[in-house]
Amino acid sequence: MSSRIPLPYPRKVLELFKNPKNLGRMEDANASAVAGSLACGDMIAIYLKIDEGKNIVEKASFESYGCAANIAAASIMTEMIKGKRLRDAWNISWKEITEALGGLPSVKYHCGVLAVGALRRAIRAYFKDKNLPKWLPEELTHEEKHALEEEKLMELLYRKNDSGKV
Numbered sequence: 001m002s003s004r005i006p007l008p009y010p011r012k013v014l015e016l017f018k019n020p021k022n023l024g025r026m027e028d029a030n031a032s033a034v035a036g037s038l039a040c041g042d043m044i045a046i047y048l049k050i051d052e053g054k055n056i057v058e059k060a061s062f063e064s065y066g067c068a069a070n071i072a073a074a075s076i077m078t079e080m081i082k083g084k085r086l087r088d089a090w091n092i093s094w095k096e097i098t099e100a101l102g103g104l105p106s107v108k109y110h111c112g113v114l115a116v117g118a119l120r121r122a123i124r125a126y127f128k129d130k131n132l133p134k135w136l137p138e139e140l141t142h143e144e145k146h147a148l149e150e151e152k153l154m155e156l157l158y159r160k161n162d163s164g165k166v
């Protein structure tokens, strides 16, 4: 018998985990980004189709190798940003995502943070060869730093493990 205690996920999380919306690579995306690391399995890719004239998110999709919370967070986030101005999509916070899911166990907050980190990277990538709008901060936000820190940590652990091999 397993001694593991299941996490208290709200129904919405379980629903979206089983039937995620906007799952899959987007072939006609004009912005995309990856956050996290495959080494630990927590990796997410975000794809955006942006209306260049209006700066509106026409479509959004994702691929996730994260946990149920990450899949649900990315799924609801892609729903929330569809039809939004880029500026408003940028301002979506992991707390809003968590609320829309009906809450997440605190050990799973980072799954939503990672989703927002990937979204913000994708928006930055979109502006790579364009003039930066005033609302886009030059400094990385908390969510982007979080993604970066996770990646660095995983790289370090991966190297350590690798160098320990005989």
Ligand code: FES
Pocket (backbone or CB within 6 Å): 042, 043, 066, 067, 068, 069, 070, 108, 110, 111, 114
């Ligand atoms: Fe890391 Fe959910 S994405 S535990």
